Amino acid sequence: MLEIKCPYCGKRSQNEFSYGGDATVKRPTLGKEISTEDWDNFVYFRDNPRGKHTELWHHVSGCRQWFKASRDTATHEIFDTCKMNEAFNE
């Protein structure tokens, strides 16, 4: 079980959180034309890297804040976590 540092609450066990996928994906702007290909890329396609991954977590059984984590998908090492409007320390 991972130990995740919520930027608001501090270190908590993984079972308080839910995973939210790749944090670098940007939702297309509302009301703007978009090609089917670009839309499909947004909805369906994600990279599945081995190694460092910037991802979203939701402190669902805690403060209910979404935040970003930088995690190694192979070793599960979490390098840093930060609030949505912040950047990692590295």
Added chain:
Amino acid sequence: MRLSMSNTYRTKNSTGLINKNKKINFSFNGHTYHGYEGDTLASALISNGIHLIGRSFKYHRPRGFLGVGVEEPNAMVQLHEGNKSEPNIIATEVELVEGLKAKSQNCWPSVQFDIGEVNNLLNRFFPAGFYYKTFMWPKSFWMKIYEPFIRKAAGMGVAPLQPDPDRYEHNYEHCDVLVVGSGPSGLASALAAAKNGARVILAEDKANFGGSLLTDEVTIGNMSGKEWANDTVAQLKSLPNVILKKRSQVFGYYDHNMTVMIERVSDHQENPSKYTPRQRLHYIRAGEVIVSTGSIERPISFGNNDRPGILLASAAKEYMTVYETLVGKKPIIFTNNDTAYSTALEFLKNDITPVILDTRNNSNGELVKEVKQKGVNIRFNSGIADTKGHLKIKSAVIGELDKDKENFTSLESIDCDCICMSGGWTPTVHLSSQAGNKLKFNEEIDAFVPDKKRQRESAVGAANGSFTLNQSLAEGFQVGFDLSNKFTNNNIETNTPNSKEPKYEKHERLWCMPLPQGKKPKRFIDFQNDVAVSDVELAIREGFRSIEHVKRYTTLGMAGDQGKTSNLNGLQYVSNIEKKIVPEVGHTTFRPPYTPVTIGAIVGREVGNHYLPTRKSPIHNWHEENNAVFVAAGLWQRPRYYPKESENMNDAVNREAANVRTNVGICDVTTLGKIDIKGPDAPEFLNRVYTNAWLKLPVGKARYGVMLREDGMVFDDGTTSWLSENHFHMTTTTAQAANVLSHLEYYLQVVWPELDVNVLSTTEQWSGIAVAGPKSRELLSKLFPNIDLSNEGLPFMGLVDTKIDGIFARIYRISFSGELAYEVNVESNFGLHMWKKIMDVGKAFNIQPYGTEALSTLRIEMGHVAGAELDGRAVPFDVGLNGMVSKKKDFIGKRSLSKEAFTSEDRQTIVGLVPLDKRTKIPEGSHIVENDKVASPVPKLGHVSSSCWSVEYNNPFSIAIIKDGKNKIGKNLFAVSPLKDISIPVEVVSSHYVDPDGERVRS
């Protein structure tokens, strides 16, 4: 029960850890014996002269004890009886307790005479991969013939059929430094870390702290090893920052330094108090973990090396020194190293002179010299070729080895009643390996040791390959201090005391004896899985090269044992055959749990009613008192129906639903999800979340809304109302309440943080009561005389705030049943009061409560969609919600709706179905086909999502999702349920079966 036997295999001196003043009676295979307090089941049996404990897994060979602790591969027993019965318990780990009952496993009719032993005589027909080769064909034989046969033949213990009556607890701990194992290096680490102020947990598997210090004759400072261990434990106990846990096995090392430990709390107590748990599972999140798990002795492979009475030399020594038990009175000691000589010395203390066989040409180690000085003849350059004795070892065929040690030069037979073997030592690296440590091979000790760590884990002492006491203590004190310094600023270093121990000479790299000429006795490597040298040879001959493949083909090192005594000997043998060095062969993966763990302990208290939390509405007790039958809706308990006297479910549901259509019904809808939404951008936010337009909704009005996922599928629906400027109240379905909240939070926090909106779950703050039926207006007018409830005063989708008995109440005019209906919301605490009040006034209008079944009937008849239709595969068009989709504005998921696949005319869409005979109910999940007479596979048009008995028309009615549904209306098809083996001719009708124009809700 037969007569108790004597307890004659005991040492002369009482210097161990058993209490001879307290006799303990126990039974094994129906015979009564006694042992003493401090005995294990193993030591008690051996002290009674019993070595035969079970039959081996595959060949049903008689087996005895090989070890003295967790490393034991053979001695698994069935413990206790009835609902407390527990299979596959390692007898060396069971502390003796009055009245203990144990039984041998894997034998019938008895352990002495076992029919299954025929497998041993036929052993040449059971080579490695036997099951893979034999039970392949025909395929149809697998489930009914092969599999049950194998299960019966290759039996372990028997699982009890009744629920486990014992209590198990879970505990969560945090500490700076967790020390696993309390031998010299573990005690040193714990002491150094604790004195420096770190929060320390010290875990020891056995009933006594001290590890090898309890058996080895060494000096630390001016104390004996045992005294130093006791002194150190006393010091640790006096420190407030230390938790000491004995009978506690850390069996798993998971990510981010999460370790799991099983504590045997009351297994050793005769009469534990009622609420004492049997075992406790500790989840320990440790800042640093010190792995001081010591090492396990390696066996040697020789002909028939698995007979009862053949065991590890260190085990024999521990039985003597700790348990005051003699494993035999006519021992042979067989070794490739010096440490086994300490076992010889223990025998000598009991006036027993062992025969010593040493594969080496000579040794000048201190213990060897001491044994020589006592006049014992040591046969160097010698080994064991074979043994005899069916149920217990009787003699050994021994001989001298040739120059290359590949053959015996001469053989002779000598009598014995036990063989104590030692092939050197294997560091216990399981936990380090579980933690992700890439092990490296240490050629000095011919074993793997931890290398590059992935987690905050450090091995010390023998677990790190440091086999001398000096090294172990130095490492322990150093690492304990260094690691604790990460957590404290005290910088208090504890000095390493001087220590004295015998000097050892090097072991010989020889673990497998040659076969006696002309004979082929089995030479076992893995005792638990019955893997012999010949099986490994066969696997390699058949082309298995990777050690992981050899493992799976032969089953070497698998299962509960995890290769504790067999792994290295297996690797060594493979590397010998392949003419490679061991590190090139590599090692297999060690997996948790290190030792078998009771399922009950893993489950803990989460059983029965505690399996999941139960959510109850504030009106729950009323439902109970009024005979409600409940149904689980997620965690919620909801009334399903309220049967009267002799009614069955169908009768009750039809009565409840019909009463709503004709009079008035009342339903507890407290479980609906409710979300409070506030902020100046709330209308804009709702406009993006819902498919329909929200910007022009006036204050004091509710609106039905549909939300999609980005992939265009309908996610949830519900009613949201505008309470005041910047303040909305959203309702969701019961099932999706939590997901909708997370969804809203995601868009507000991650995607559109610029929107000034707050969302908060208020599901548990409001109690909701639906009042539905043509008489609902009359009823509520009587209850709220000051409010204008006329169609003009409170029109459909309107809402009004009011007070009743000083309580705030909000009345919505919304309807799920399709009738004229209202929903009264009050604060949860007043839910029951409000419910009773409505029931009271409602008597005059024939009010009746209705449950979720009638609720379903009413919505199905109306063609209102719910979870069964909104199953994550439906776009709005499919389920008749296209009218809800705005063409003007953008919203979540809109772009997906214009994709080709989602606009195609032949998509499966919603329709109604009525059976042609107007009598046969259509099972939910039935397939819809055009022709049920053609050969399968029959092209499937769709499926039935919801079914009910229409109380309006008094015949069955179903909702189905079928291909090109709109154009199928009026056609006759078949609803087929292969599960129930029925085919029902049906007519396709509109899904809006009752009141298709929605006149009633607006009346």
